[in-house]
Amino acid sequence: AQSVTQLGSHVSVSEGALVLLRCNYSSSVPPYLFWYVQYPNQGLQLLLKYTSAATLVKGINGFEAEFKKSETSFHLTKPSAHMSDAAEYFCAALQMDSSYKLIFGSGTRLLVRP
Amino acid sequence: DAGITQSPRYKITETGRQVTLMCHQTWSHSYMFWYRQDLGHGLRLIYYSAAADITDKGEVPDGYVVSRSKTENFPLTLESATRSQTSVYFCASLGTSGGDLGTDTQYFGPGTRLTVL
Numbered sequence: 001a002q003s004v005t006q007l008g009s010h011v012s013v014s015e016g017a018l019v020l021l022r023c024n025y026s027s028s029v030p031p032y033l034f035w036y037v038q039y040p041n042q043g044l045q046l047l048l049k050y051t052s053a054a055t056l057v058k059g060i061n062g063f064e065a066e067f068k069k070s071e072t073s074f075h076l077t078k079p080s081a082h083m084s085d086a087a088e089y090f091c092a093a094l095q096m097d098s099s100y101k102l103i104f105g106s107g108t109r110l111l112v113r114p
Numbered sequence: 115d116a117g118i119t120q121s122p123r124y125k126i127t128e129t130g131r132q133v134t135l136m137c138h139q140t141w142s143h144s145y146m147f148w149y150r151q152d153l154g155h156g157l158r159l160i161y162y163s164a165a166a167d168i169t170d171k172g173e174v175p176d177g178y179v180v181s182r183s184k185t186e187n188f189p190l191t192l193e194s195a196t197r198s199q200t201s202v203y204f205c206a207s208l209g210t211s212g213g214d215l216g217t218d219t220q221y222f223g224p225g226t227r228l229t230v231l
Binding site for chain 2: 004009042090092099100101102105106
């Protein structure tokens with residue numbers, strides 16, 4: 001069964017520092033992959049998605065992610081953290097069947113220190 | 115308003131009571147989903163629907179019932195609520211650009227926070 005692993009339930013960075021949130025997937029077939037962000041008391045908002053086009057995907061708010069098949073990874077990065085980036089981030093893989101359901105990682109809470 | 119809405123946003127109920135959570139989308143998306151969010155588990159799929167009158171179980175369906183008589187609505191019912199069903203519930207719908215549904219985006223509602231006492 002397909003699974004998604006996010007390393008680190010909490011990541012803390014200083015404002016202006018690099019943000020790196022890790023995501024690994026397990027699938028024999030490279031899946032479609034997504035990063036969502038959840039602000040407090042809100043739903044999930046799509047940051048970016050990989051759908052087998054370019055391996056480096058740019059998203060909203062300055063985030064990007066690189067799909068690496070050899071490492072089965074899809075890590076999320078942002079060069080310079082902003083206070084407004086503090087939120088929970090979820091990596092997800094599309095179940096490759098007719099259900100189109102998303103398999104989510106357990107989430108990483110990003111804390112940004114002033 | 116366009117988009118996907120959920121009601122109520124907050125609900126407190128007692129063990130054994132029946133509760134229905136509502137989900138409405140204005141896009142006429144064919145696919146709709148119910149997920150629950152619990153600490154340490156991310157989001158897990160409860161049920162999904164590929165179209166009106168077509169529903170199927172997800173990862174954690176026990177204790178839940180769904181229906182989809184109209185494309186735009188996808189209510190989730192807890193027939194006899196238990197404390198383990200205390201969670202935040204998210205509804206989502208999947209748009210189609212006419213091509214591969216896998217490349218489309220799942221849009222999420224704002225969630226319903228349910229507490230079962």
